Amino acid sequence: MDDETRIEWREWGPAAFAEAADAEQPLLLSLSATWCAGCHEMDAETYAEPRIAANVNDDFVPVRVDVDRHPCVRERYNMGGFPSTVFVTPSGGVISGAGYLGPEGMRQVLDSVRETWAERGGDAGRIPRALADDPTPVGELSPAIEAHLAGQLGEKYDEVHAGWGDDAKFPLPRTVEFALKREREQALRTLDAVRDHLFDDVSGGFFRYTSGRDWSGVHHEKLLDTNAALVRAFANGYLYTGDDAYRRPAKRTIDFLTDDLWTGVAVGGSVGPAAGREYYALSADERAETRQPRVDLTAFAGGNALAAEAMLTYAGYTDDEQAKRYAERVLDFLEAELVDEDGAVTHFRAGDDVGESLLLGDHARVVAAFTRAQQVLGWGLDVAESVANRAIAELYEDESFIDGPREGPGLLDRPFRPLDDNVEMASALCDLAVLTGDARYRDVARETIEAFAGAADRIGVQAADYGAVAARLCGDPLVVAVADDPGSDLHRAALRVADHEKVVVPNAGSVLTDREFESGTATVLVGETARSAATPDELMTQVSAATRRLGTNN
Structure with a gap:
């Protein structure tokens, strides 16, 4: 039993679902992350409450899921953020779901799910619409896609505070990059706001987001993916302007990745928020004497590939030898430890704990990293081709990519076609087509973008990079x-x-x-x-x- 939560957590896997089927009980999935402050609060305030723990242990099969280690589970059961609290049938159908639940809210939900299960049993579960295996909204590729998303930049741009949207502010680095070629002032003002409000001036690195439209209410976790993507976005801001105001945050964030998150061979996954909010108001010396934030040094394939690509992008614009050396070390790690001889990428390795293989997001980012290496360093093309070919062979179905193999418990056997990962793969394949002279990669990229083009008018500014890849394929x-x-x-x-x-x-x-x-x-x-x-x-x-x-x- 977990001393902190008192819940008898099972690991995600077939055994937990088999146990639920044998016991004729629903499962409680707790989707959590090491960097998630709300997740730790829910452990301390809700799951640690003895009566709640007893009710969960008696009437449910509780499963703790680390969303960084299980991205396919995250995509299928995410309730809009973390923690996600999801009740499912032994076949994986969703009975009910919520985000953070305090003790009273959890008691009400437990009672409601128990009642629903008693009345309907396994028939209470539903399959999310995105997993219904319906055909993608195929459409014609045209310049109108780029024009629509360029228009979205103007419609959603916050003229007062910069960024896009009128609620919580995320840095949206790929949207920034799309805007750099189409609405440059918006892009640069947004980079300014991200630097001024989300950058840690003491330790370097960027925080994840703010809860306020005016960039107030900073959430202080630092994730590898966010930081790597922002290194690239700020480096590209520097490319267009030559302004050190964009170069310096990129450089200091590379220093953060290769210092605070460096494992010795690669980059770890995250730094969680500090125990007290005042921590980030302290100087470096004062922080050293205070309880440190939680650090996850798991080296994930996709995040490390994105970091290597970002470092090489920066090095290509600045001749920074340190960034180049660290990028080469990360690429060496990926090739030696996480990419097999047949091009399959493993999500992570941590001692005896080995992650899933053949995840679309990992493959897309590894292809992008090694095609960038080919452009900057003059090597990497063989790895990029091998990884791309394996993804096309295993994950390319009906003219777009699914997120991973159709196997596993719960809803993992149902195909899911994430737009963002499809766009990343299509973009990488566009580069690969040029670098190899093989038009087949561009054909696959075109079909992938066309697979979603029938709904292009419903794609929002958060996925503006879809418009960038569509534009590349139109010309x-x-x-x-x-x-x-x-x-x-x-x-x-x-x-x-x-x-x-x-x-x-x-x-x-x-x-x-x-x-x-x-x-x-x-x-x-x-x-x-x-x-x-x-x-x-x-x-x-x-x-x-x-x-x-x-x-x-x-």
Whole structure:
């Protein structure tokens, strides 16, 4: 029995569901995270209450789920945030669900679920609509998709406080990147607000979100995924402006990832909020003498891939050798520990605890990381291809990707097609198509984006990167092919071209074999048009001519 909660928690897995079926009892799923303050509060205030614990242990099969370690469970049973408190049948159907529940609220829900179960049993469970295996809303790919989402930027933008929306404020780094090419002032003002309100000036790194529209009510957890994505967004802000106000937070966040969250070989998953809210008002010396926040050093595949990609993005714009070295170490870890010889990615390894394999989010981010490595370092393409090919073979069904294998207890055998992970994979495949010269990857990316295009008018600003990938697929990519090795002046200049969606191809002659490239030159390619340059200044002139032709906003 757990001394803190007094609940006899089972681990997520077939055994718990089999136990519930044998006992003819529903399960109580507690979806939690190490970084989640509300989860720990619910343990202390609700689950630790003796009568509640006794009722749960007597009438339910309680299961604790770490949502970082079980992302497919998180997607199927998330009640809108964490903690999520979900009652399910032994077959996995949802009877009832809520978020945080205090003692009185939990008593009421336990009584209600007991009554429902007594009346209807297993028939009380429902299958969430997203798991009904209905066809995706296929539609035509057109520039109208980008235009719609660009319009959403204006409609949802907060002119007073920056950011998008009129409630809680999340940093939305991918929306920022979409806006950098379409509504740059909005993007930069939002980066300013994120830096001013969510950045930890003492230890570095960004907090997760604020509960207030004016960026008040900061929630102080620091997650790897959020921080890695913001490193990339701030680096891209620096790319367009050359302003150190965007470079410095990116650099200090890389320092946070490679210090506070560094495991020795990779980056850990999160830093939770401190025990007292006043902790983040203390100086560095004062913090050192205070109880430290909870740290989860589990090295997750997707988060580490995103971190490596972000560090390489920053290094490509700044020549920062430390960022490059740490990115290489993370890539080495991924390749050695989490990517097998057939391209399957394992979610994490922590001692004897091994995570699931073949999760779409992990594969998408690993492909993106190694395609970025190919552009910046000149290697990584073989890993990117292997991981992409395995995802296409195992997860690509009916012209879009499911989030993982159709297997496991509960609702895990039901396919789920997350828009965000599909978009990330499609974006990575666009880059991979250029770097390999294999049009098949672009075809898969196109079909994936088209699979959701029938509902494009209902996609909101939080998924604005869908519009970015749709735009890339509607036109020819901007490619800068460098004849020479990575590190040359022309290669470094190519990486600094002010378009974060460009693709840079070093050693171009070995990949783009249908063309000849003269040593000491770089070629700007847009469709069938090629413009050659021998110096960085000439390259920038040719890029400007090419982007005017494209009508981009650089």
